[in-house]
Amino acid sequence: MHRIATLLFALGLGVLLLGLAAQLPLGATPMAIGNEILARAPGEIGAANIVTSVVLAYRGIDTLGELAILFAAATAAGLVLGHAGSRSRNGEAGFILRTGSDLLFPLLLTVGFYIVLHGHLTPGGGFQGGVVLAAAFFASFLARPSHRPGHGVISLIEGLAGAAFIGIGLAALAGGGAFLQPLLDRGMLGELVSAGSLPLLYLAVGLKVGAELAGLLAQLAE
Amino acid sequence: MNALVLPVVLPLLTAFLLQPAGRLSAALARWAGPAVLLVCAGLLVQIALLTGGEPVTAAIGGFAPPVGIVFYADALALLMAIAVPVSALLLWPRAEAGEAGVRQSALMLLLVGSGTGMALSGDLFNLYVFYELLTVASFGLASATGTGRAYVATVRYVLVSGFGSLIALAGIALLYAQTGSLNLAQLADLAPERLANPLGLAAFACLLIGFGVKAELFPVNNWVPDLYACAGKPISALLAGVVSKLAVLVLLRLTVLVFDSPEAREMLMVLGLAGLVTGELAAWRARDLPRLLAYSSIGQLGLLFVALSLPGPAGLAAALAVALHHLLVKPALFMLAERWHGSLDKLAGAGRASPLAAGLFTLFALSLVGVPPLPGFWAKLLVLLELARGAGPFDLTALALVLAVTVVEAHYLFRLVGILYSPGEFRDRHSPRALAVAGLGGAVLVAAMLTLPAVSDALAGLASQAADTAAYRTLTLGGGL
Amino acid sequence: MTPLDTLYLASAATLAAMLVLGDWRRAGVLATLMYGVQLALLFTMQRTGSTSFDLSALGFELSWRFDALSWFFAVVTLGTAFFASWYGAGEWLRAYTGRRRLFQSALAANVFAMLLLLGSGDLLTLFVGWEATSWAGFLLMALAGGLARDAALRYLVYAMAGAMALLGALVVLFQAGGSFSYEAARATLAAMAPGPLWALIILFGLGFGAKLALLPLHLWQAAAYSETPAPGSVFLGGVVGRMGLFALALVLVGLIGIPHLQALAVPFTFLTAQDVVAWVAALTVVLPTYTALKQNDARYLLAWHGIGQGGYMLLGLIVGSALGSAGGLLHVINYAATQATLLMVVFGVRHRVGHTDLNRLGGLVARMPLSFLALLLGIISLAGLPPMSGFVSKWMVYSSLIQDGRPFLFLAAIVGTLGTILSVYKLIHNLFLGQLRAEHEQLNEAPLSMLIPMLATATLAFVTGVAPGLVLGWVADAQAAIGLPVIDYTLGGIASPRASLDMLWVVGVMFAGFGVGALLFYGAGGKTHRVHQLDNYAGGHFLDAGMRYHYSDNFYAGLMHLIGGWYRGSFHWLEGAIGSGLSLVAQGAGGWYRAINPAFYLLAASVALIAWVAL
């Protein structure tokens, strides 16, 4: 009975949603903000990847919030799992895994940093790169559970990276501008050193996301 | 007024740095949080004094709205923003030793930062982000008691919140697809031509459900009772008090600015009524104090939504009166519940064990029921008057339900008062802080009663300012910095 | 500083004094004196009225003033408070084991709240006063704990339901007229369409009827009034319920007006609003009176009668003629004196004996003759027999019903009186007549501090019965204040061609008759042999004095055998049904909040919401 009702409701939901969606102006978004950003961003921000401009400049505080959410999730998970008391994992992983992770670790690190640093130019950025970085550390942790990085290191990285993000924002504020106002020279569009403080911000983001995720995964793995 | 952003980012910054700082000095980690909150509250008060209640904006990143994100601080927003750090200070969780304590402090700071942001932000998605941040922080805080039931309650909270946020996201998508904007002021501009259709209403419904989770709105408030019963009472107080009001503020802005249509109001009213009736009735049958308070909180927020659905500055004033009253009373009641944990039947004798607490409880109960001349009465009266003004079938039904439910409310509250004052061997937990906070609430309540004319003027001012959409739009989009 | 200000100040001072000094040994005396002062202040005030302070809040004006109606009810209030407090000032207080300060403060708070209510100058103040009275009453009822607490809680439900109905009516009226003032309300009501007017009348009726304990809102009263400590019970029983009558007089008569009620027809019938109210009043007379007949506790018996007597007041008032409404209003003061007397006696017995169970008492006249006298006067008045005051007011109500040509209401009123006679006889018989129980043989008369007030109120009831003109002036002024036709009265009663009454002569002749009877009895004939009470024979068989029996249990067994089946607690059934229904809904609500996986409901709710939106 319950199941049949659920099914019916779900079907009803689908039909109704479709009916509603049919009225959407799909593919012809009004782009009230979008057009203006597309027009202004290259000149104003100087990042080739306009999404990055949006993420870090126009909606920079969203990104800060997002970092905070990750941080909150990690902290909360720490709080939740901290009570459990750590159970030591028995034994190390096999030879292949260890060797593989050893090989992968520098590779992943490099790729991660590349993605982070080129966030303002190409698709990618702090989040994506951060995840790769986290994966690098996690892989080595899986291979050698005993050689895990300490909580202290992770929390130091995540704390400092977050603080750096805010610090850059506050620096602008201290300089008489608005919070998170772009600093530094915009440079040439499409070059690595361009778009003002955006790469720095993305670096902070990348480190923070990496540390956050690494911490989260490590905690869950325990 | 770029300093507006400081009360939001300073707590976040402190939260980020708290754990590293904790390794340096335990005392630093312990006191940094409250100190920062004090600073934030001071900053906000100073901003309020500087502006004198006139609305100001701050464009984040220096990008003029609607392209960038804007903070908008009118008197109402500032009031709510000040309420956040102040509530958090008063309800700061009991200091736990070690890492857990630091983490809790960090989460509190995150909660305060995001809460302040919710009060101030004028961008829909930014509101969503802060809302999510607040949600995640509250997950951690709610489960901090470390009992199995608290975890289960939190999981349920997570599931409902997750459902809510995905619906909210869908709502934002619907909204964005139609208007291409996220700025509330610009949405207000575009709303009459783009959103006056079923899709717009659907977007509103989605946002209502999404932001309604925290505001204990009817279909998404299932998490409330168990969470309040299992979480630490200060956290419950915080969630039921200021956090729910922040969510209400968001909905208020949406209703006033963007979705100012009779259909939207009707929807709000129906959901509010459902919450009111189910909450109060469930409270009537509740058998332990925290859940009773949780249910009654649901009921009162239902009343708040009914009030929120009333058009015009007068309706808004009614809603604000209910909201502020609840903001004051409910945390105080939860703090009293900290002393009186457990089954209602076992509270006999509590009145003799601590007369002050019982007296305060009675005072709050009287105000909640709406006994003149306590503030609760005037709040309820405003709502009822506005309902009677509407005089449509919905309004009159709502009027009748609000009145009927008040009887139920009086019954369960005073059944409890009767128990408190009956002879018994109850020993309450000694908690001077809880009593102090509740006493503060009581004092403010009485003060509000004594200065009723002034309070009512201020309330009318708040409401008319908040209802002034034209000013909001000009100030925000006119590039006023 | 107007006289009314002074009165309020005095009343507030009483409250303050009791809050501070309530635990003092002589607090009762002090309170009594202060009520006396208030009463004196009231008498120095012009009967036609006085104003007091205004307030402004949220754009509403709140004002307080007295008119003759308020004055009249204030006299009853303060008088009852005075005697009740006196009653509790001496030995009763010494023996009282509860919290004295709380009790004294609660009583003072009740008086103050009632004065505020009586002085209300607009509908909002009326509501404020109404709530204040309700909650002060709740405090007084609940403070004894135990059974009293449960009863008070039940009262609270009814009172809150009433208050909320009232509030609903007020806000609707406000939106229709734009103001809370009486003038605006009067104008609005005069111009209102029948539908909304009916709604308002029903709401007002529910609101005020709950306190007056009109059917079907009466279930709470008996227990709530009875379980209160003695002086509180006297006060509650004497006057508190009458606030409902005051408010009904103010609104139904003063604002809507009897002619308007007469013109307002019940759809599809030949009844009018006036008939409906009158019938509610008549049923309130009859049913609770016969419920009283079944009670086995003296306090409950009297409290149930209190409900019935409220019906007479409303019945007289709603008839609306000069005679009827005067009767209704006069009954307020008469009844207050009567009921206060009766309750004082009953609580005096309780003070001495420890209980008021009608099945475990008897023969107390030998030990408490003065109490017996007071009770005798009281029951004669309550039953509405000459020469007591209760007769006068009831006579006026009957006469007005005859003049108005309302046979069934008349029948109901008199059937109520007959029931009252039956049940008050049971009261006096089971308490004071018959065999004295062995354990009561050493009992003393009630203490002097309790005797004096009860005899004083009994005397009042007698004096106002002989010379109703003494108080009819107040009633006439009150009638004028709410726009009723004013009664034409003399010192002895009424002189009108259609129905005249001169109590001076009636009572004179009655007492002359008693004198002759006494002369015949004592003056003539043979010697009388005084025997012990238990020197009894039945059917020639000596009734053993060692074996006590007093015919008290199920006194009207025959009658109950006949009519007991006619009323089976349908109101309790109704109350229970509403409670259970609500409980069921509440269980549903609770179930929803306890569902661990709400997703199914969320899904359903989402579908409903979206369907609403899309359609």
Next chain:
Amino acid sequence: MNVASLLVELVLMPLVAFVVGLAMVLMMRRIAARLQRRVGPPFFQPLFDIVKLYGKHTQTSHGLVHDLGIVMAVGGYIAAETMLPVPGMTGIADKGGLVVLAYVMMVPSLGLALGVGQCANPNGSIGISRALTAMLAYDVPFIIVIFGVAFHFGSSNLITIAAAQQAAGIAGWGVSQMPLLALAGLFALHGMLGKQPFEIYVAPAEIATGPMVEMSGKHMGGLFVMQCFQLYTAAVLYVTLFLGGGENWLSFLAKSFAVLAVPVSLAYLFPRYRTEDLVRLMWKWPTMIGLLGLAFLMH
């Protein structure tokens, strides 16, 4: 009217009532005797009875309240007589009226009840319980009758009522104007008297199980006096309400005696009614007839 003549009337009216009442008692006993084929008592027997009862040594008095009950019983009726207009005398009938009279007539019952209650004899109390129940029974039709009459004549003043009937002649009498009510009134009246077949609550034949159980000597004498008054009051009231009141003493007395004689003669044909049956009867037939009468009267 001056006060002196009023006072004279006030003294005379109860006296007349007592004398007539004695005669009525005699008549009732004679009728009963005739119906039972007995000779019946001599003319002065009722008076002798009273003198005998008063003269006897009263064996049992249970104290003041016991005595007071008898005083109230007798005194109440004495007062009632002054409110019943008779030919040439109105007493204080203009100061009371029908309703007052009806209630004054309850005072003796209450007095009796008090006196009996004080006796501490359970049989007496049971008797009172019965008597009060019976009162509840016959008063219901009685009220309807009172209402109808007062409504019909537009006044509850007995003088006005009598005068109105006398002015209109026999056609204007209550009995011709309101025959149904008159019939109901007769029932009620009869119930009120406590005579056969409704005498169970007085239980005159089995004193030990009724209110009279502790009454002896003067107490019984008082009750006897009360009975005289009671018969008189009931008969005269009925005459005043329905039979045109008293134009002159002759017709007045004739009517009064007739009012008693006719139903009593008929009533002997019926067996006794139990208390409950009495209630049922009274609430059924006379009440229905009365209501029907009212309906005709009012429309």
Next chain:
Amino acid sequence: MDMTFAPDPLALLVIGALGLIVVGAAGLAFGRHLFRLVLALGLAEAGANLLLVIAGYRWDAVAPILTGSAPAAMVDPVPQALVLTAIVIGVGVQALAVALLVRVKLAYGTLDLAELKALVERDIRAAAGIGEPDSAQAPATLPGPAGLIGERP
């Protein structure tokens, strides 16, 4: 609104997004196991994200990255940024949810909803000091002694 009859890729995407939401919602409702609920929630969230991206899509436009060549019409960059944020938020919430599930499993030994419900209810009652486990009744009306209520036959 475009009215082409050819299978519209965008329409398919919309259907897919909505389908994800519906399937997720149904999964939530069907779920008897907490972990599955978390997964279903993730599924639905993916659908919502997809919907958000679609909301910014334009016909015949390219990704909003400047490549030096003549700038063609670009899709709206804002929703993409939003989705980026939303995804990360989702990850955080999911991680936390899993952490909580670990604790729940440790505390009660099960993640089955029916079992959990009974266990938790008992636990809460025990903590509050409420005795009998399944009478959730508050005294709805006054329990009056017989003498208090006059009218009972």
